[in-house]
Amino acid sequence: MDYDNIKEIVKNTLSEERYYHSICVAKKCKELAKIYNIDEREAILVGIAHDIAKEMSDEEKIKYAKKNNIEIDNVEEKHLGLLHAKIGADICKKRFGFTDKMCTAVLAHTTGLPDMNMLDKILYVSDTCGEDRNFDDIEYVRNLAKEDIDKAMIYLLELEIKNRIEKR
Numbered sequence: 001m002d003y004d005n006i007k008e009i010v011k012n013t014l015s016e017e018r019y020y021h022s023i024c025v026a027k028k029c030k031e032l033a034k035i036y037n038i039d040e041r042e043a044i045l046v047g048i049a050h051d052i053a054k055e056m057s058d059e060e061k062i063k064y065a066k067k068n069n070i071e072i073d074n075v076e077e078k079h080l081g082l083l084h085a086k087i088g089a090d091i092c093k094k095r096f097g098f099t100d101k102m103c104t105a106v107l108a109h110t111t112g113l114p115d116m117n118m119l120d121k122i123l124y125v126s127d128t129c130g131e132d133r134n135f136d137d138i139e140y141v142r143n144l145a146k147e148d149i150d151k152a153m154i155y156l157l158e159l160e161i162k163n164r165i166e167k168r
């Protein structure tokens, strides 16, 4: 499927706010893909589609996982929200016709994965620093993302861990 088709489905599936988020992520993915010299088309597609399963209810997620043989691990069982990455990757494969490489980027966008490639990293970072996001060091992270994507990843992972500890 091409960008416009997927964008239309995202628009009809998600809330207005999350649709806007998805567009901002796609835009950021495109910008970073250009800088890091990877396929811009793949980058905008994973950007627009990455949260396609984000607004499914817990019930829907469990039902989808069972029906499609998606394993739910111990952590996901307690935090069903995390499942939107696995389910999203599955939808991207079956409905949008994404390649395995693109599906892996969608899979990795919540918690990261070992050995992430450039597309994975770009989606991970774009998810947090698109135009729709705002936090104290956002301009710092946006610049860091353009200069050194690995440093931006580490910064964001550390920030996430700090926030989690604060929230216990």
Ligand SMILES: [Fe+2]
Pocket (backbone or CB within 6 Å): 050, 051, 054, 084, 109, 110
């Ligand atoms: Fe997400």
Ligand SMILES: [Fe+2]
Pocket (backbone or CB within 6 Å): 021, 025, 050, 051, 127
């Ligand atoms: Fe997102």
